[in-house]
Amino acid sequence: MAGRLEGKAAFITGGASGLGRAMAQAFAAEGASVAIADIDRGRGEAVARGIGARAIFLAHDVTDEEQWVANLAAAASAFGRLDTLVNNAGIGTRGTVESTSLEEWRRIHAVNLDGPFLGCKHAIPLIAKAGGGAILNISSVAGLIGARDSAAYCSSKGGLRLLTKSVAMHCAHRKNGVRCNSVHPVYTDTPMVGQMLAESRQPEKMLEAMKAMIPLGRLGTPEELAAMAVYLVSDEAAFVTGAEFVFDGGYTAN
Numbered sequence: 001m002a003g004r005l006e007g008k009a010a011f012i013t014g015g016a017s018g019l020g021r022a023m024a025q026a027f028a029a030e031g032a033s034v035a036i037a038d039i040d041r042g043r044g045e046a047v048a049r050g051i052g053a054r055a056i057f058l059a060h061d062v063t064d065e066e067q068w069v070a071n072l073a074a075a076a077s078a079f080g081r082l083d084t085l086v087n088n089a090g091i092g093t094r095g096t097v098e099s100t101s102l103e104e105w106r107r108i109h110a111v112n113l114d115g116p117f118l119g120c121k122h123a124i125p126l127i128a129k130a131g132g133g134a135i136l137n138i139s140s141v142a143g144l145i146g147a148r149d150s151a152a153y154c155s156s157k158g159g160l161r162l163l164t165k166s167v168a169m170h171c172a173h174r175k176n177g178v179r180c181n182s183v184h185p186v187y188t189d190t191p192m193v194g195q196m197l198a199e200s201r202q203p204e205k206m207l208e209a210m211k212a213m214i215p216l217g218r219l220g221t222p223e224e225l226a227a228m229a230v231y232l233v234s235d236e237a238a239f240v241t242g243a244e245f246v247f248d249g250g251y252t253a254n
């Protein structure tokens, strides 16, 4: 039986770790070819090797426009087409509007917002050439509601939410078959959250506080997020564009 992404080719930024790795594995299990695009060569190559012949690793910094042009072309050439871009690479930071330096603000926006902008800009023509497909932007619940101590992160993820809708409207207007949606996860069990806990003075207490914030009482898993992503980039979601999907155990329903 054909997989749900049989014959499709996807480019996943931040594919070496956490959510990106889970999406790469899930897409490949559903029949897609995947380009794992990441600054972390060691872990990225290991993920590609684990997936096998359907996966390639590309050394890729999402803040670099020349790398976007070259690596998207490399993926399209390796797979003969490009159907899907997942703008997943992202970095976190702590800081209120008053404590965040301009340098830190720009560093966060360069990865979390400039990166997806460049990805959408340069992937749209390639995906349109393949007859249409999907862009998925991994935002955050912090792109929907404000967190006191995450000014730059909230701003970058909120910007990504509306970049998504602008891209969706542009592509609908162009009738090029490209859909674009955003996903908004709450705390999910990845190295990013592991690092937050490691940096905390009381990791166990912090983990309990994270769980207590989430009505379902636990963190999300990367595999659960990947299941949502498979649907959104598949043809099953052909009528879904410009939409935002919370992945949050009920957090924003409260």
Ligand SMILES: NC(=O)c1ccc[n+]([C@@H]2O[C@H](COP(=O)([O-])OP(=O)(O)OC[C@H]3O[C@@H](n4cnc5c(N)ncnc54)[C@H](O)[C@@H]3O)[C@@H](O)[C@H]2O)c1
Pocket: 013, 014, 015, 016, 017, 018, 019, 020, 037, 038, 039, 040, 060, 061, 062, 063, 088, 089, 090, 091, 092, 111, 138, 139, 140, 141, 184, 185, 186, 187, 188, 189, 190, 191, 192, 193
């Ligand atoms: N884990 C969570 O709880 C959570 C919650 C909400 C949103 N998110 C978002 O999900 C996405 C993935 O997060 P994760 O938890 O898997 O993080 P992670 O730290 O496990 O993985 C992020 C990956 O991005 C790569 N990366 C960082 N900067 C890059 C750059 N400039 N160019 C290319 N790759 C780069 C890293 O090398 C790493 O492999 C991020 O955008 C994050 O903001 C995560």
